[in-house]
Amino acid sequence: MGIITLWVDASSTNYLDINKSVSASNNSYLIKNVNIIPMYQDTMLVDKMVYINDGVIKKIEDSIEVSDIEVFDGEHKYLTPGLIDMHVHVWDRYELGLYLSNGVTAVRNLWGMPLHLRIKEDVVEESIFSPSFFTTGPKLTGSEFIGDDNLNLTNPKEAEEAVISYKERGYDFIKTYYGLDKALFDAVIEQAQISEMDIVAHPSQKVPFLYHLNTQIKSIEHAEEIVQQPLQFDLDTLKLQPIIDSISQSNHTSYSPTITVFHNIYQMMMDDSILDSEALQYMNPLIKMDDSKRQFERWYNAKQEDPSTADRIKKQHDFHLTIVKKLHEAGVPIICGTDGGIGVTLPGFSIHKELAFYKEAGLSNYEVLKTATVNASQTHAIMKQLGTIEEGKVANLLLVDENPLTNLTTLENPTYVFIKGRKLNRKTLDSFNEKAKNRKNLIATGLRYVENLIIEK
Incomplete structure (x- = not known):
């Protein structure tokens, strides 16, 4: 069946x-x-x-x-x-068409599964219309960050073996995530250097934020992680500046702010009917039934318990724009990423919202376009043939x-x-x-997800 x-x-x-x-x-x-x-x-x-x-x-x-x-x-x-979205989560091939229809001709998928290796193979063989496709392996986390969406590492040897395995199987990059302590992180970095695999870092709270400025790490994800980790939710531009300066001085690290996915938290609190909107008809049905619903309920309930939550989220979003402005002024390469494919962040369509936020942050049109073209293509050597005409x-x-x-x-x-x-x-x-739109592939998506669990766990 x-x-x-x-x-x-x-x-x-x-x-x-x-x-x-x-x-x-x-x-x-x-x-x-x-x-x-x-x-x-x-x-x-x-x-x-x-x-x-x-x-x-x-x-x-x-x-x-x-x-x-x-x-x-x-x-x-x-x-x-063509535009490049540097932070996506692809769940099916329908989404490849959604990216193309919105002018996205390359994507960096940051939650790797066997599905993505098959897509990558078909793209390389030029048998399907798809954005140029690059993907990390499964997210690498520490032992305590439990979840079926990542690989829990318990010791440095496991970390080394995971990197080696992902390289052999054809994944392009390593993604590090929450929960990696120094010993695990060092093992991942060391083996990534040996295996010649770039690292994309969702910052781990187990090491100092500036630990993610290692030369093997080519981009750091999410402006919100600056707020949550080094700033401890203190929206203070004076405290922000030394962090920005440190990132700038690394000279090799790009930053992907993913403003849209966080702003969508505010959207969920402001729109009680967002799950029934026409826009959400473009989401993968399993994600819409599970992740979109859970995220909406989380933030809807948070607002019911404390009406000031919406204002707090909006203020943090506005501070993310300040982070983008400060990163840009400091010369840090900003790369456009949306986190498309999860929550209520639409694949393809969301890149235009992300670019608009960079414009709102004070970048010129040319500077905005750089984030989704030349800046993105310069992040990894395997993408250098993209990004300019x-x-x-x-x-x-x-x-x-x-x-x-x-x-x-x-x-x-x-x-x-x-x-x-x-x-x-x-x-x-x-x-x-x-x-x-309104595709009926919930069970097929579930089967592919189960395939990933069988292989990775």
């Missing part, structure tokens, strides 16, 4: 199969009449031609002559690098109606999304949304 359920669910996402799409199978052509936002500097290249061959940008010039090739008219619209880079691109340097909202509805050079038009992208 389980095998049949999984087969039916896989068949329901065959609209993402590249070999079944005649119109989007071509990944070599010439784009003409296009304005380019290259993102390696704050500029626009006007009325250019772009030659893409086998999914890679080969030439950008005023005029290019290539024989026997499709010519695509950019109609004087704006070509930008330059010769030799992968053709993960968006064609939008307006200049995003003056209007960020144009990114919400790209006319075309190019994934490794293959064009997806707006009609196709909208169909990806419709396919994912």
Whole structure:
């Protein structure tokens, strides 16, 4: 029965199969009449031609002559690098289409399971339409942080073996989480260096916050962790500044604030009907039934018990914007991450909220765009071919109606999304949304989650 359920669910996402799409199978052509936002500097290249061959940008010039090739008219619209969401939780393949429809052409999944290794394999083999896909292994925690969503480590030897195993199985990165004490953390860091695996750190409360500035750790997650750990919920900018300075002085650490997922706590307290909203129809049904419901009830009840809770959460959110502003002013690379796929944080759609928060924090449009393009691509060596429009880079691109340097909202509805050079038009992208809406794959998602528990526990 389980095998049949999984087969039916896989068949329901065959609209993402590249070999079944005649119109989007071509990944070599010439784009003409296009304005380019290259993102390696704050500029626009006007009325250019772009030659893409086998999914890679080969030439950008005023005029290019290539024989026997499709010519695509950019109609004087704006070509930008595709967006990169550096903190997502993917639960099914429907979500891959949701990311693409919102202009997200690369994701970093931070809760690895066997499902993600299969997705990664299909993406590498270019058999499905998907954002470029990178994933950590399961979250590494200490022995006391119990939960079926992570791997509990009890001694340094286990930590070493976990890192080695994740490398062998094909995971790209290591994710550290709550509960790692110094001995465990040191073992993870040491083996990650040996195995040449970057670490993504959700800060552990068992070590000092600044312990996460080790050179093997390429990004720290969540602005709220600065509030909760070193600041101990004291929203004091004077106490914040030394922390910001220390992060800045590390010279190698990016920060992913994930403003949206925390702000959604406030949204849940303000909207009693959020679980029944049309937007939540795009969430994976198992997550909506379990995680979304539990989070809503937690914060709804907190507000009932103490009405001032909503105001406290809003003040902390506002302080997160201050953190983003201070990080930016200190020269810390900010990378856009949403925590999409959990709670009420929608996959794909949420990136536009996240970017809007960075704008509200005081970043210019160009600086906002950097967080989801060049900054993100520079975080890990295996992502360096993304993030800008330059010769030799992968053709993960968006064609939008307006200049995003003056209007960020144009990114919400790209006319075309190019994934490794293959064009997806707006009609196709909208169909990806419709396919994912109210999908009936609760049992299939549960089976894949059980598979993970059997393998990891």
